[in-house]
Amino acid sequence: MPAITEKGTTYYLEDISVGMAAEYTREVTGDLIQSFADASGDDNPLHLDEDYAKTTMFKGRIAHGMLSGSFLSTIFGTIFPGPGGIYLGQNLKFVAPVRIGDVVTARAEVDEVLADKGRVHFTCTCTVGGKNVIVGDAWIMPPRRGK
Incomplete structure (x- = not known):
């Protein structure tokens, strides 16, 4: 089953089954990192100052981990289950750095549907070039038909 990638459709609890998945892909740019720093207030020089970042174990600037993590929020709020999901x-878990120019693919796959509780569990990853940079999971409450 191919991953869902289009924004704007709402998938109701009744439409969701184990194995369904969605993906969102985005290139990380210096401007995007700066915008995230401005919005979050996280102005750690590791993310914003190349000279400082060169002195760290990363040997250069890296993106905020939560910037890539926020791509999962894009999936849940706009792609799958989409508008109306909570x-x-x-x-x-952040397992590798993301750098300027990296293309991050966020993926969320349904591994459990608790219909009686109105909740869906997802396995989540963010990858760069096929390598995991984030692994984790999430609980989402999709909308129900007629409610």
Whole structure:
């Protein structure tokens, strides 16, 4: 089953089954990192100052981990389940850095549907060039038909 990638459709709880997945891909740019720093208030020089970042274990600037993590929020709020879904919780583990110019693919795949509780569990990853940079999971409450 191909991953859902189009924004704007609402998938109701009744439409969701184990194995369904969605993806969102975005290139990380210096401007995007700066915008995220401005919005979040996280102005750690590791993300914004190349001279400083060169002195760290990363040997250069890296994106905020939560910037890539926010691409999962893009999936849940706009792609799958889409508008009307409620983000209940997320666990993320940052396993590799994301750098300027990297193309991040966020993926969320349904691994459990709790229809009686109105909740769906997702396995989540963000990858760059096929390598995991984030692994985790999330609970989402999709909308129900007629409610």
